[in-house]
Amino acid sequence: MIMRKVGIMGGTFDPIHIGHLILGEAAYEQYSLEKVLFMPAGRPPFKEGRKGMASNEQRTEMVRRAIASNPHFELSMLEMNEDGMSYTYRTLEKLKEEHPDTVYYFVMGADSLMYFDTWMNPQRIADAAIIVVATRNHMPQESLDEKIRQLTEKFHASIRKLETPNLDISSSQIREWVSQGRGIQYYVPDPEIHYIEEQGLYQDI
Ligand code: ATP
Ligand code: MG
Numbered sequence: 685m686i687m688r689k690v691g692i693m694g695g696t697f698d699p700i701h702i703g704h705l706i707l708g709e710a711a712y713e714q715y716s717l718e719k720v721l722f723m724p725a726g727r728p729p730f731k732e733g734r735k736g737m738a739s740n741e742q743r744t745e746m747v748r749r750a751i752a753s754n755p756h757f758e759l760s761m762l763e764m765n766e767d768g769m770s771y772t773y774r775t776l777e778k779l780k781e782e783h784p785d786t787v788y789y790f791v792m793g794a795d796s797l798m799y800f801d802t803w804m805n806p807q808r809i810a811d812a813a814i815i816v817v818a819t820r821n822h823m824p825q826e827s828l829d830e831k832i833r834q835l836t837e838k839f840h841a842s843i844r845k846l847e848t849p850n851l852d853i854s855s856s857q858i859r860e861w862v863s864q865g866r867g868i869q870y871y872v873p874d875p876e877i878h879y880i881e882e883q884g885l886y887q888d889i
Contacts, residue, residue, distance in 0.1 A: 685785060688783070689786070689787050690721060691708065691711045691712060691717045691719070691788075691790075691816070692788055692790050692813070693721070693723065693791045694772065694791075695725065696724070696727075696855065697743050697746060699859075699876065699880060700876065701872050703851040705750060705751070705873075707846065708751075708757060710846050710848045720791070721760040721762075722747050723761075724740070724743050724744055724764060726740060726767075726770050727768045728769070736886055736888055736889030738885050738886075740768075742883060745879060749873065749879055750872070762778070772804070773808035773809045773812065776808075776809060788812065789813065789814050789816050791817075791818070793818055793820035794818065794820040794828050796817075797828070797835070797843075800815075801835075806839055810840065810842070814844060815843045816845075817843060818845075819848060853871055859886040862880060862887070863886050863888065863889045
């Protein structure tokens, strides 16, 4: 059986920025993926409207706009549950059950890999997907390699590195810039910037 290869880029995306988009595209290219699913994480509705945070609907719309121009990027609502409870292992197992012919490449930044042990059921995540990790926050390669060695041993995980420049950008930084009235052009795609302005997002964080 010829296996299909699909990437998953998960995140809070509050808001989605070029760091996320470049990771998705690098994974698509470097691992010859068929497509990359952008999967915004749900947040419990009672947590919505917390000072300065975008709602589930707004985060979803920003992702939709940010990926619209890329034919091999796709929005996936699998982690947008009503109650805001979603676990990566469950999402991956569900996907694999529905698509037994697909190998999933779960893309993340090095900061997320550092906390992999604390995710719910890391063993089941490692069993269900290949993990693809990109550098972040100028983490020394030796530290990243050491973490990869450790997780590979502990979970028999399959972890691959992504080749990207260190992208010094985060959603928190963008929220801060917007609240200060500083421009975010080129850090965030234009159609998404228009939406942020229209909705008055991150004015008061
Ligand atoms: P926040 O500042 O609110 O934590 P964030 O920029 O880290 O937001 P998330 O939605 O938390 O964005 O990140 C989703 C995934 O994308 C994580 O795996 C994270 O490590 C990765 N990621 C985000 N920005 C970058 C970046 N600039 N370089 C590499 N990985 C990144
Ligand atoms: Mg983060």
